[in-house]
Amino acid sequence: MEYWSLNPTSLKVMQQKRNLSQIHTNKTLLNGQLNTPKWWAPTVLILGIAVVIGLSAIGVMVNKGLGVTGLSRPVYWGLFITTFVFWVGISHAGIMISAILRLTQAEWRRPVTRAAELLTVFSLLTALAFPLIHAGRPWRIIYYIIPYDFARGIYPNIRSPLIWDPVAIGTYLTGSTLFLYIALIPDLGNLRDRTTGWQNAFYTILALGWRGNPRQWKMQTVGGILLSALMLPIFVSVHSIVSWDFAIIPSVEGWHSTIFAPYFVIGAVHSGVSAVVTMMALMRWLWKWDDFIRPEHFDALARLLIVVATAWLGFTFLELLFAVYGLDAPELALREMQLFQWPWNFLFIIFMLTAYIIPVTMWLFKKVRTNIALMFWTSILVNIGMWLERFMIIVPGLARKQPFVFTWEAYRPSGLEWLILVWSFAWVTFLMLLFSRFFPLVPLFEQKESQVFTDDVKIGRASVPAIIREID
Amino acid sequence: MFGTFYFLILIFVHFLFSSDFAMGIVPGWRDAIFPMYHSITSLQGGLAAVIASLWFIRRYFKLEKYIHIDQFWSLSRLLFATTLLWIYFFYSAFIVFWYGRGGADKAWIDLLVRGSKEGIGPMGWVFIFAGIFIFIAPWWWLIWNSVRRSINGPIIAASLILIGIMLDRVRIFVTAWSVPTEHIHDKYLMIIPQTSLPSGLDIMIIIGGICIGLLPILVISRVIPVVSIWEMQQFNLLSKPVKYMKTHGVLVAKPD
Numbered sequence: 001m002e003y004w005s006l007n008p009t010s011l012k013v014m015q016q017k018r019n020l021s022q023i024h025t026n027k028t029l030l031n032g033q034l035n036t037p038k039w040w041a042p043t044v045l046i047l048g049i050a051v052v053i054g055l056s057a058i059g060v061m062v063n064k065g066l067g068v069t070g071l072s073r074p075v076y077w078g079l080f081i082t083t084f085v086f087w088v089g090i091s092h093a094g095i096m097i098s099a100i101l102r103l104t105q106a107e108w109r110r111p112v113t114r115a116a117e118l119l120t121v122f123s124l125l126t127a128l129a130f131p132l133i134h135a136g137r138p139w140r141i142i143y144y145i146i147p148y149d150f151a152r153g154i155y156p157n158i159r160s161p162l163i164w165d166p167v168a169i170g171t172y173l174t175g176s177t178l179f180l181y182i183a184l185i186p187d188l189g190n191l192r193d194r195t196t197g198w199q200n201a202f203y204t205i206l207a208l209g210w211r212g213n214p215r216q217w218k219m220q221t222v223g224g225i226l227l228s229a230l231m232l233p234i235f236v237s238v239h240s241i242v243s244w245d246f247a248i249i250p251s252v253e254g255w256h257s258t259i260f261a262p263y264f265v266i267g268a269v270h271s272g273v274s275a276v277v278t279m280m281a282l283m284r285w286l287w288k289w290d291d292f293i294r295p296e297h298f299d300a301l302a303r304l305l306i307v308v309a310t311a312w313l314g315f316t317f318l319e320l321l322f323a324v325y326g327l328d329a330p331e332l333a334l335r336e337m338q339l340f341q342w343p344w345n346f347l348f349i350i351f352m353l354t355a356y357i358i359p360v361t362m363w364l365f366k367k368v369r370t371n372i373a374l375m376f377w378t379s380i381l382v383n384i385g386m387w388l389e390r391f392m393i394i395v396p397g398l399a400r401k402q403p404f405v406f407t408w409e410a411y412r413p414s415g416l417e418w419l420i421l422v423w424s425f426a427w428v429t430f431l432m433l434l435f436s437r438f439f440p441l442v443p444l445f446e447q448k449e450s451q452v453f454t455d456d457v458k459i460g461r462a463s464v465p466a467i468i469r470e471i472d
Numbered sequence: 473m474f475g476t477f478y479f480l481i482l483i484f485v486h487f488l489f490s491s492d493f494a495m496g497i498v499p500g501w502r503d504a505i506f507p508m509y510h511s512i513t514s515l516q517g518g519l520a521a522v523i524a525s526l527w528f529i530r531r532y533f534k535l536e537k538y539i540h541i542d543q544f545w546s547l548s549r550l551l552f553a554t555t556l557l558w559i560y561f562f563y564s565a566f567i568v569f570w571y572g573r574g575g576a577d578k579a580w581i582d583l584l585v586r587g588s589k590e591g592i593g594p595m596g597w598v599f600i601f602a603g604i605f606i607f608i609a610p611w612w613w614l615i616w617n618s619v620r621r622s623i624n625g626p627i628i629a630a631s632l633i634l635i636g637i638m639l640d641r642v643r644i645f646v647t648a649w650s651v652p653t654e655h656i657h658d659k660y661l662m663i664i665p666q667t668s669l670p671s672g673l674d675i676m677i678i679i680g681g682i683c684i685g686l687l688p689i690l691v692i693s694r695v696i697p698v699v700s701i702w703e704m705q706q707f708n709l710l711s712k713p714v715k716y717m718k719t720h721g722v723l724v725a726k727p728d
Contacts, residue, residue: 214717236560248571256572259504261564314487315508322504325495457725459709464725468716 020291022448026190029444032287032436033191039286040437047430054423057416058133066136068416075398075411077134083421084130085390086271087123087428088169088242089264090383093272094120094176095235098183099228107454107467108300110446111292115283116276117180118441122431123275124173126424131165133420161244168238175234179227185210185220186445202438239264246393253334254397257323263315270305270312270355271386274379277301279432281376283441292442295370302369309360309382316389330402338396347388355385486511493645501648503580509561516554516606517637520630523547525689527627529698538699541623548626552614555633559607575662582664583647594667598643605636638678 031037061068071078097116101109132138156163189210192203210216243264246255257263277298284293323331338344359378362368369375399411435441456463490510493501503509523544530539566585569577582588587595610629619625650665670678710725 233556240560240564244567244571247568250572250574250577256568257504258565258568259508260568262505262508262561314483318504318507322494322502322506326502455714455723457710457712457723459725464710464727466710466723466725468714468721469724 020447020451025444025447028289028291029440029442029447030191030194033438033440034194036437037287040433044430044433047426047433050426051423051430054420054426057419057423061133061416062136062138068414070412070414070417072410073407074405075395077394077398078411079413079417079421080130080134082387082391082394083424084127084134085242086387087127087130087424088239089268089271089386090123090275091120091127091172091272092235092239092268093276095231096269096273097276098179099231102224102228105469107450108297110450111297111442112276112280113446114183114443115279115441117176117183118432118435119275119279120176121173121180122428124169124176126428128169128173161241161248164241165245168234168241172234172238175227175231179231182220182223182227183443184439186212187440187443190444236265239268252397253331253400254323254393257319259315259319263319266308266312266315267386267389270308271383273301273305273308274382277375277379281372284372289442292447295372298372298375299366299369302363302375306360306363309356313356334397334400337400338392344392344396347392351385351388351392354381355389483511486514503565505561505565509565512554512557512561513637513640516551516558516633519547519551519554520633523551523626523630524634527623533698535699538704541621544623544626545621548614548620548629551610551626551629551633552620555607555610555614579662579664584643587647587667589664594669595643595647598639602636602639602643605632606640
């Protein structure tokens, strides 16, 4: 076979053993914690200012009321709910990359897992903020989840997905945080042994007495696998419940579709994995981790994205097809508005070009898949498209003229709403950079484990990269 | 490349054939999730059929040396995953109809889940047994590692699933097909039709259909090997047993 005749040194495959010494791994991957890069402080400062501006905008909105936004009747869900769905979608990165690839023993997951888990935690935190912001009076949202006014017997409607949302997202956030922490413990032990003073005390507390003995490794591995398996149904349920916020409402055209739950989940995976690609490119560029985040990893992620994006396109097509096939007049009117009326037709074209046509066409070529700059920009395009997708789902159904509705198409997002949207991106990046100052973004123990678990098998004169697998 | 193309064709075929029904505007069929639901159940049924045939081939072709626990273990994990996907796809549709409470929504539940407008009708029982055979029983059975990691455990789940999928198809197609002609183009289904019970001839045709599927497999197995010999030899070349600390593993080469 062709690959056997290749010179082993020219092989560029995921399983190929790369001899990276433990000293080199420690020195390179702990450079964020032990030697803070020069760009770190100014970047965090700029992002911090952006975060403060965003928080001030939220403060203004809380003070003045929702009148400062473009929201009104009939469009009661706009930019905030779109961004809420968007960030819940991004949060699917962690479980897709970390849990599923861990369970399927995909070797190339190793440098990506921590960043993906982290993105999950921070994007969930941000997503949770948006319903609070959207409520206008954030403190009143407590009524959604805690029974109030016992005297009159009024309770929150626990049959509503709007109540399931905080429960599912809260469970997902708790599980993801535990998942992140369990995978962090060996590296915390490593940092504890390399620091002094307050840093040593800080890492000693967090490392929970980690010594790296066989029993601890076994417990850490079993904990990771168990959490992976437990998190999978939660991961599916979270975005399904978000989709049911819309799908169970029969009165808004474009929402009442049985396909919404899996359609939202696959869309979330598409945007989440693309966000991981964006993050990996930034990490490689900022921390110079060329030895650990390699073009082969982008190649593998792009291949995964081609499959996910194509499945997502299939769901998009089905959703549209079955909506128009019934020939219900209101549904047809909505689809006509979405596809052919200004500005929705323009947004639809941008959405299709950015979410699928441009990136997936480019990813078909290996030269693109292994080009980090191109992968960075195409992954950004996907998330522009996926944000637009949520906007195209949520707003047109509400904005369309319906019988006995005398105001319509009234929604124009205000500057304040755009500012709060930008704040969410600054906030997530700010939290990530802050985390990177204290904890490694690439798991060291995973890198070292891959050195142990990978080897070569000699077949004739060729040596083929191999991985150790468990047997029965 | 061919494997990728083959998989896409599989999904595409199920998408097209179920769209034949879904575009029929027949109550119970016009449902956006219908093609994906069929793709998932066909994958589940296909996996169950592979496990069942593997079990028979291993036992009656005396291939114990070549088909061992690894194949059953891996396949039953996939079967478990598709079993969970069945309930997910079914529930995704069900909740939308249940909460919708429109005329068409209620009729869908009465026709395809309850089987009657009042209480549980005959097709309601078919739905309950389909649910037990496709999801509840195999889920409870396959959740145990010792069952998945055995030769005889997966075959029980596979058999249950094959029966369940047959019942599920009966529920979906027979009920909707029995809608009276004069109501077939009604926007909403208001009349839940009488259940069509299978006659002796129907049952004989079903048995004949299963046999006609099995017969060519047995005939062809007489002239071509049922286990791919070159793949077995390739596996021997690409893998070698290794000892890792106190346990044993296998070093598997994975050429890109």
